[in-house]
Amino acid sequence: MEIPAIAPDARTARNTALQNAARELETTFLAEMLKAAKLGEPPEGWGGGAGEEHFASFLRQEQARQLVAGGGIGLSEILFNALKEVDNE
Known part of the structure; x- marks a missing residue:
């Protein structure tokens, strides 16, 4: 079974949603x-x-948000890659 290709705009929007999550x-x-x-x-x-x-x-939530905006601890990149991998299955 062949999986239909996702349009570039839809893929970009999906990646942005995954990055935000x-x-x-x-x-x-x-x-x-x-x-x-x-x-x-x-x-x-x-x-x-x-x-x-x-x-x-x-206050803690906003401080954490600023930490992530400044690069965080790299967890969001790991999570993004995992979410992207699951999304592509």
């Missing part, structure tokens, strides 16, 4: 690592109220 996965991974490292937690004795953890998570 890989970057989001790396962002989520890094945000969890920043959380595990307790980045952004207030020092003892300083309470920020009930919403502090929610806002701290937004």
Whole structure:
């Protein structure tokens, strides 16, 4: 059985979608690592109220997004290649 070729524009759009998904996965991974490292937690004795953890998570997510935008740790490239390989099957 022959698989029909994907048009170049469709392939480019698909690769862009896969790259975006890989970057989001790396962002989520890094945000969890920043959380595990307790980045952004207030020092003892300083309470920020009930919403502090929610806002701290937004800050960690954005910090992780900036890390990925700056090159990240290379996880998104590995994820992209894996996603692309699965997508081409």
